[in-house]
Amino acid sequence: MNDLIDLVLLSLGLFYATWFFYLAIMNLKRARDNDTLTPAIKVLGFPLTIVGALCTTALNIIVGTLIFLEPPRELAFTDRLKRHWRSKRWTWRKRVSDWIFTNLLDTFDPDGDHRNG
Numbered sequence: 001m002n003d004l005i006d007l008v009l010l011s012l013g014l015f016y017a018t019w020f021f022y023l024a025i026m027n028l029k030r031a032r033d034n035d036t037l038t039p040a041i042k043v044l045g046f047p048l049t050i051v052g053a054l055c056t057t058a059l060n061i062i063v064g065t066l067i068f069l070e071p072p073r074e075l076a077f078t079d080r081l082k083r084h085w086r087s088k089r090w091t092w093r094k095r096v097s098d099w100i101f102t103n104l105l106d107t108f109d110p111d112g113d114h115r116n117g
Contacts, residue, residue, distance in 0.1 A: 011063045018059045018077065021052030023108055030110040068093050078105070078114065085115050 028045045031037045037045075053076075060077040074080055081097040097115075105114035 007066075011066060014055065014059050015063055018052070018055040019104060021048060021055050022105065024048050025052050026108045026110060033110055067096060081105075082115055 024045075025048060028037070028041070028048065031041065056077045057075050060072050060075065060080055064072055064077050064080050068080065068084070072080060074083065081100055084091070084093040084097040085101065087094045101115045106112060108114075109117055111117050
């Protein structure tokens, strides 16, 4: 039972950490798009992108496998979501990816649509 609790806590922590880094990285992207990145921001922001990439990979391997009941085919969690979103049929996996895009990601994407970015 402790292993299950540990897995749930790890999954929740990883999901939250990855979302936190996503928010930070989207802010950096917004500043880049507005041409307002200073050298200091670039130096401080670069490690965030590395840690964020590691988080999304771990999230995809651990949490994505649990959520979608399949092994990953891609490294990034967003890429898995996009694969399911682009499915021609409305499967439960497409509904889950749509929910995540709509409720957690699109609002903070500078383009307002993370699934097509």
